[in-house]
Amino acid sequence: SQQGEEDPQALSIQEGENATMNCSYKTSINNLQWYRQNSGRGLVHLILIRSNEREKHSGRLRVTLDTSKKSSSLLITASRAADTASYFCATDASGYSTLTFGKGTMLLVSP
Amino acid sequence: SQTIHQWPATLVQPVGSPLSLECTVEGTSNPNLYWYRQAAGRGLQLLFYSVGIGQISSEVPQNLSASRPQDRQFILSSKKLLLSDSGFYLCAWSGPRVSGLGQETQYFGPGTRLLVL
Numbered sequence: 001s002q003q004g005e006e007d008p009q010a011l012s013i014q015e016g017e018n019a020t021m022n023c024s025y026k027t028s029i030n031n032l033q034w035y036r037q038n039s040g041r042g043l044v045h046l047i048l049i050r051s052n053e054r055e056k057h058s059g060r061l062r063v064t065l066d067t068s069k070k071s072s073s074l075l076i077t078a079s080r081a082a083d084t085a086s087y088f089c090a091t092d093a094s095g096y097s098t099l100t101f102g103k104g105t106m107l108l109v110s111p
Numbered sequence: 112s113q114t115i116h117q118w119p120a121t122l123v124q125p126v127g128s129p130l131s132l133e134c135t136v137e138g139t140s141n142p143n144l145y146w147y148r149q150a151a152g153r154g155l156q157l158l159f160y161s162v163g164i165g166q167i168s169s170e171v172p173q174n175l176s177a178s179r180p181q182d183r184q185f186i187l188s189s190k191k192l193l194l195s196d197s198g199f200y201l202c203a204w205s206g207p208r209v210s211g212l213g214q215e216t217q218y219f220g221p222g223t224r225l226l227v228l
Contacts, residue, residue, distance in 0.1 A: 033216065042201055042219035043155075088154065090217075097168065097208075098145065099217060103154035 004032070004089040004102035012108045019076040021105040023089030024069075030092045032065060032072050033099065037086045046074075046087075079109045113138035117202050117220035124227050130175075130189040132223050134202030137183065142204040144185040145217065146177055149199040161185060162207070197227045 004025045013019055023032065031050045035043040049056045049065045049072065056063045062075040076083055086106045090099040114137045124130060136142050143162050147155040157170045159177035167177050174193050178186045185202060203217040 035219075040199075040222070040224070042221050043203075043217075045216045045218065048216060098157060098160050098170075100157075101147075101155040106152075 004091050004100065006087070006089055006102045006105040008105060009103070010106045010108070012110065013079060015079060015081055015109055015111050017079055019079050019083070019107055019109070021074045021087050021107070023072045023074070023102060025091045025093070026070065027093050029067070030094060033090045033092070034063060034074050035088045035090060035101075037088065037104070039085070043088065076107075081109050081111050083107060084109045113204075113218065115202060115204055115218055115220040117223050119223060120221065121224045122226070124192050124225065126194055126227055127191050130187070130192050130196070130225070132187040132200055132225075134185040134187075134220055135183055136204045139183070139204070139206075141182060141207065143207060144179060145203040145205070146185065146187050147201040147203065149201060151198075155201065159187070192227045194227050197225055199224050
């Protein structure tokens with residue numbers, strides 16, 4: 001399937017540390033998006049990177065995309081306890097009508 | 112600005128009972144609409160999506176159905192709930208797919224937690 005796969009499944013760090021999450025996918029894409037989900041809530045869009053882009057920044061977030069390796073990474077710098085959430089990548093693939101979401105990385109940031 | 116509403120927030124239903132979950136969007140017209148289900152600690156499973164009134168695409172054959180009676184209203188239904196229908200149901204909307212740019216951002220509602228007993 002086209003589903004993106006996040007790695008690791010869970011990540012536990014201390015406040016102030018950086019958190020890196022990875023996403024791999026299987027076929028060519030138009031864009032890749034990252035979302036955050038706080039426990040028991042809906043997903044919130046974080047950032048979209050297009051297939052012709054290699055890196056994108058938004059505040060403390062940095063997303064990279066390597067289409068040759070079919071992978072993306074999300075870096076959260078100087079993490080805070082409020083960053084505790086699940087993070088999902090979603091791919092928009094050629095020939096598919098909708099986004100396909102991965103299973104997510106659960107991030108725990110301890111004070 | 113655009114907002115998306117879902118209700119109810121929580122629902123406990125007996126096996127075999129009917130279901131109706133509603134989702135409405137404000138502040139935009141002709142949105143694409145989506146229903147997802149999320150099992151505990153799992154990813155999102157796309158159930159249905161709609162690109163217009165009366166146009167429903169089903170991604171996974173199952174006990175559920177969807178309808179779009181109005182442009183900004185999306186309803187998820189079941190005639191008889193199963194235990195396996197328990198989960199967190201999320202509605203989302205997006206703008207239309209743009210040629211050359213693909214599928215843009217999806218905006219999610221707060222979700223409905225369904226427990227079937």
